[in-house]
Amino acid sequence: MATSERPESRGLGDRIYDLVFHSVLWQSIFRSGYPNTPRNQMLAIATNVFLHLHPTRIHRTHVKITHTFCLGGLSFFLFIGLTITGVLLMFYYVPSVERAYQDLQNIQTNVRFGFLMRNMHRWMAHGMVLMVLLHMMRVFYTGAYKPPREFNWIVGVVLLVLTLLLSFTGYLLPWDELSLWAITVGTNMVGSAPILGPPQQFVLIGGFEVGPAALVRFYTLHVIGFPLLAATFMTVHFWRIRRDGGLARPL
Amino acid sequence: MATDAATAASAAVRGRARRQREEELLVWPDLVFIEFISALVFTLMFVLLSIAINSPLQDRANPANTPNPSKAPWYFLNLQELLLHMNPALAGVIVPTVALIAIGAIPYYDNSHEGQGEWLSTPGAGRLVKLGAFVGTFGSIALILWDAAKHVQVYQLIFGKGSWPASLNWFKSARDFQAWLDTSAYSPIPEGLRRIPLGDYLLRTDLLGLTEKPIDLTVNIPGLIVEQIIPVTLMVGLPILLSVFAWRIGWAKTRRDHMILQFSGFLAVYFLLTIVGTAFRGRGMELYWPWDNPPVIT
Ligand code: HEM
Numbered sequence: 001m002a003t004s005e006r007p008e009s010r011g012l013g014d015r016i017y018d019l020v021f022h023s024v025l026w027q028s029i030f031r032s033g034y035p036n037t038p039r040n041q042m043l044a045i046a047t048n049v050f051l052h053l054h055p056t057r058i059h060r061t062h063v064k065i066t067h068t069f070c071l072g073g074l075s076f077f078l079f080i081g082l083t084i085t086g087v088l089l090m091f092y093y094v095p096s097v098e099r100a101y102q103d104l105q106n107i108q109t110n111v112r113f114g115f116l117m118r119n120m121h122r123w124m125a126h127g128m129v130l131m132v133l134l135h136m137m138r139v140f141y142t143g144a145y146k147p148p149r150e151f152n153w154i155v156g157v158v159l160l161v162l163t164l165l166l167s168f169t170g171y172l173l174p175w176d177e178l179s180l181w182a183i184t185v186g187t188n189m190v191g192s193a194p195i196l197g198p199p200q201q202f203v204l205i206g207g208f209e210v211g212p213a214a215l216v217r218f219y220t221l222h223v224i225g226f227p228l229l230a231a232t233f234m235t236v237h238f239w240r241i242r243r244d245g246g247l248a249r250p251l
Numbered sequence: 252m253a254t255d256a257a258t259a260a261s262a263a264v265r266g267r268a269r270r271q272r273e274e275e276l277l278v279w280p281d282l283v284f285i286e287f288i289s290a291l292v293f294t295l296m297f298v299l300l301s302i303a304i305n306s307p308l309q310d311r312a313n314p315a316n317t318p319n320p321s322k323a324p325w326y327f328l329n330l331q332e333l334l335l336h337m338n339p340a341l342a343g344v345i346v347p348t349v350a351l352i353a354i355g356a357i358p359y360y361d362n363s364h365e366g367q368g369e370w371l372s373t374p375g376a377g378r379l380v381k382l383g384a385f386v387g388t389f390g391s392i393a394l395i396l397w398d399a400a401k402h403v404q405v406y407q408l409i410f411g412k413g414s415w416p417a418s419l420n421w422f423k424s425a426r427d428f429q430a431w432l433d434t435s436a437y438s439p440i441p442e443g444l445r446r447i448p449l450g451d452y453l454l455r456t457d458l459l460g461l462t463e464k465p466i467d468l469t470v471n472i473p474g475l476i477v478e479q480i481i482p483v484t485l486m487v488g489l490p491i492l493l494s495v496f497a498w499r500i501g502w503a504k505t506r507r508d509h510m511i512l513q514f515s516g517f518l519a520v521y522f523l524l525t526i527v528g529t530a531f532r533g534r535g536m537e538l539y540w541p542w543d544n545p546p547v548i549t
Binding site for chain 2: 035038041042044045051054055056057058059060061063065066067070073074077078081101104105108115116118119120122123124126127129137140141142143144145146147149150153154157161164167168171174175176177178179180181182184185186188189190192193194197199209210211247248249250251
């Protein structure tokens with residue numbers, strides 16, 4: 001690269017700059033200098049495993065907020081937020097009929113920031129369902145599902161279902177009146193399927209009614225099964241956005 | 252001639268590539284910055300929301316006492332609303348499955364490239380959204396009010412309490428229509444055809460550790476008509492009618508037009524049913540205004 005990254009005159013600031021951004025440590029971590037030149041800016045994206053989800057350049061119109069309203073990104077962000085708050089809640093929660101409700105009360109009253117974590121987890125869960133629905137609407141009304149993005153639209157539909165299932169399995173965990181009956185009503189719908197309904201319902205809740213077995217099943221699906229599936233499908237979703245040539249654009 | 256066209260085309264392509272480069276921004280900082288800010292704003296919003304509003308925690312679950320009404324989480328209340336009007340298997344399983352498959356199939360039906368990558372950019376897209384949303388919203392409201400026999404109440408408001416012509420009993424609501432088909436002397440279904448026995452069927456549920464229970468296959472014809480045939484006819488027929496209408500008046504010409512119309516109608520019905528199920532259903536899943544919805548009995 002011909003352009004020098006080093007400033008001409010060397011004051012204190014420049015020395016610090018050198019010390020930090022040209023240090024062995026920095027370069028061993030980031031491989032490129034501070035992202036203040038186009039080259040380093042592209043390298044910052046391309047050499048970082050997380051930022052590498054992005055292309056290094058992007059079309060002007062896609063950066064406009066009103067094109068995507070960031071809805072897909074916010075769905076993903078809420079997923080991350082839910083994972084973090086969820087892990088913190090897991091420290092204090094045991095999925096047994098004897099303890100679950102008591103643990104919830106404990107989280108709300110005895111755990112420092114416990115109530116805040118529970119609230120964040122719950123509101124983000126509602127928020128995520130809403131964001132994903134809105135994201136789907138934005139993709140539809142911008143005609144972004146059209147070829148070559150048909151399959152990514154299907155991956156999206158799977159993600160929508162997974163989001164609903166994540167939220168639904170979490171609904172049972174507080175083991176209060178609201179959760180028990182909401183899950184009873186919901187799983188009864190499964191049971192009403194023609195012929196195969198009752199056995200399916202039996203497998204889903206591990207018995208004839210929502211009880212200890214259902215709690216363990218829902219907990220396991222909620223904290224590991226569905227999150228893994230959702231993360232997998234999100235990986236495919238993001239990969240496909242890149243493969244399909246970035247976001248849709250008028251031809 | 253051929254070479255000329257090819258040269259011109261390749262020049263155009265090269266020109267386009269150059270133009271596109273100029274239209275492009277670097278992801279760092281232009282996109283990463285927006286993502287960072289929106290993540291920050293959202294975190295802050297959720298922290299503030301969580302400080303302001305606590306999530307509900309009711310009494311410990313008690314399987315022995317069923318609250319009235321018992322409701323699913325809000326995003327399933329649209330299905331629970333459907334459940335009030337038709338066969339449970341239809342409302343709870345078949346309709347959502349078919350709806351998801353239909354949504355997934357949209358790009359394979361509407362596979363043109365027009366209107367891609369811009370908000371509602373095909374001509375007349377805006378009015379199709381409005382038409383779909385209008386018909387979806389008011390169509391569902393009308394059907395829900397009809398099935399709650401609200402037109403009977405209006406009639407009685409005009410002609411006095413308890414009045415309703417007996418010859419119109421079948422028109423009160425879906426359940427009344429079913430009862431009329433089943434028991435009325437005027438029912439068009441001959442008595443012998445109201446139940447068609449097909450015997451029992453044994454499903455090997457013992458393999459799952461369930462007790463085997465023979466499934467009764469008797470067909471209840473009035474039930475089949477009211478709970479399945481009529482709802483399916485309405486759910487399939489009304490959208491088709493809407494599309495035909497929009498096509499006849501010249502609003503919907505392409506597949507994209509029809510998809511915009513149908514999807515907007517679907518969204519309107521979806522949100523309306525969710526709202527009705529959440530805010531307007533009270534005790535016994537009857538209709539109430541949200542402000543005089545009686546408290547839940549537990
Ligand atoms: C957990 C759920 C989901 C996450 C985290 C997610 C994430 C994203 C992100 C980050 C983008 C980039 C553009 C943007 O932000 O709008 C995107 C694009 C896209 N999403 Fe999703 N999405 C989800 C669900 C869905 C659903 C439900 C659908 C549709 C049924 C869908 C279909 C698409 C399509 C077709 C694109 C490409 C859009 C374009 O080319 O303009 N996604 N998604």
